Amino acid sequence: MRRLFPVTDQTTAADDREWSLDELADAYAYPAGGTAAGGGAGAGGSPGHGPAEARSAGGGVWLRANMVSSLDGAAQHDGRSQPISSDADMRIFGTLRGLADAVVVGAQTVRLEGYRPARARDAFAARRAAADQGPAPAIAVVSASLNLDFSLPLFTEPLVPTLVLTGAAASPERIKEAEKAGAVVIVAGDGPGVEPARAVHALAERGLVRLLTEGGPRMLGQFAAAGVLDELCLTVSPTMTVGDAQRIAGGPGLPDPARFALDSVLEEAGFLFTRYRRV
Numbered sequence: 001m002r003r004l005f006p007v008t009d010q011t012t013a014a015d016d017r018e019w020s021l022d023e024l025a026d027a028y029a030y031p032a033g034g035t036a037a038g039g040g041a042g043a044g045g046s047p048g049h050g051p052a053e054a055r056s057a058g059g060g061v062w063l064r065a066n067m068v069s070s071l072d073g074a075a076q077h078d079g080r081s082q083p084i085s086s087d088a089d090m091r092i093f094g095t096l097r098g099l100a101d102a103v104v105v106g107a108q109t110v111r112l113e114g115y116r117p118a119r120a121r122d123a124f125a126a127r128r129a130a131a132d133q134g135p136a137p138a139i140a141v142v143s144a145s146l147n148l149d150f151s152l153p154l155f156t157e158p159l160v161p162t163l164v165l166t167g168a169a170a171s172p173e174r175i176k177e178a179e180k181a182g183a184v185v186i187v188a189g190d191g192p193g194v195e196p197a198r199a200v201h202a203l204a205e206r207g208l209v210r211l212l213t214e215g216g217p218r219m220l221g222q223f224a225a226a227g228v229l230d231e232l233c234l235t236v237s238p239t240m241t242v243g244d245a246q247r248i249a250g251g252p253g254l255p256d257p258a259r260f261a262l263d264s265v266l267e268e269a270g271f272l273f274t275r276y277r278r279v
C-alpha cells in the first residue's frame with residue numbers, strides 16, 4: 001500500500017508495502033476535535049499527520065461511512081459487496097470497526113451480508129482502552145419494521161448488546177421480541193421510520209460518539225440527505241459489474257449536491273482508498 005495524497009516529506013517509495021494495523025489505525029484516526037460540541041464541519045487535518053480540530057455535523061458526534069464502489073458505480077454484485085472488495089479493503093474495513101464506538105447498519109444489509117456481532121481484537125485493545133471504549137463496537141441496526149431474525153447470534157451472542165433503532169410506530173410485539181433476545185431498542189423517530197439526526201443524537205446520549213456506517217445505500221442516502229454524515233471512506237474498486245446494481249447511496253436527490261473535501265488517498269493493487277470530509 002502507498003499513500004498518493006497528501007504528499008509529504010514522509011511519503012516515499014517505502015510506503016509501497018503491507019501496512020500494519022497500527023499504521024492503518026493512525027491513518028484513519030477520528031479527528032481530534034470530532035467529539036467536541038458544535039455544529040458544522042470544520043477543517044479536519046490529513047489523516048495520520050496530526051489532524052486538527054474538526055467539528056461534526058451531528059453536534060458532538062463524528063459519523064463516517066465506509067463503502068466500496070466499482071468503476072461503473074456499483075455498490076455490490078449479486079447483492080453483496082464482497083465480489084468487488086479486496087484483502088486490503090477488508091483490512092481497512094476491520095480497522096474502521098476497531099476505531100468505532102458503534103457500527104450503524106440498515107436491516108436489509110444485515111440480512112444480505114449475514115451480519116454477526118463485532119468481535120474484540122487484540123490489535124486494537126490498547127487503543128480502545130486508551131480511548132475509554134468497550135472491547136468491541138456495538139452494532140446498531142436501523143429497522144422501521146423490525147423484520148429481523150432475533151434468534152441470530154447478532155442479537156443473542158454479542159460481546160456488547162446489539163442496538164435496534166426504530167420508529168415510534170414499531171410493533172410493540174416485535175419490540176418485546178427484540179428485547180427478549182437481548183437487544184436494546186431505541187425509538188429514534190416520531191413516525192414509522194428512523195430520523196437520522198435523532199438516531200445520531202440517541203447514540204451520542206449513550207456515549208457512542210465515534211460512529212461508523214456500512215450502509216446499505218438507502219440508509220446512507222438518508223444520513224447524507226439529513227446532513228449528519230461527516231466523512232466518507234470510499235474504496236474505488238478496479239472492477240466493472242455492468243448490470244443495474246445500486247449505487248453507494250440511494251433515495252431522493254438533494255436539492256443541491258453536498259460538497260466533500262478530499263483528505264487522503266491510499267492505493268494497493270489498483271484499489272483506491274479515499275477519505276472525504278464534509279465541507
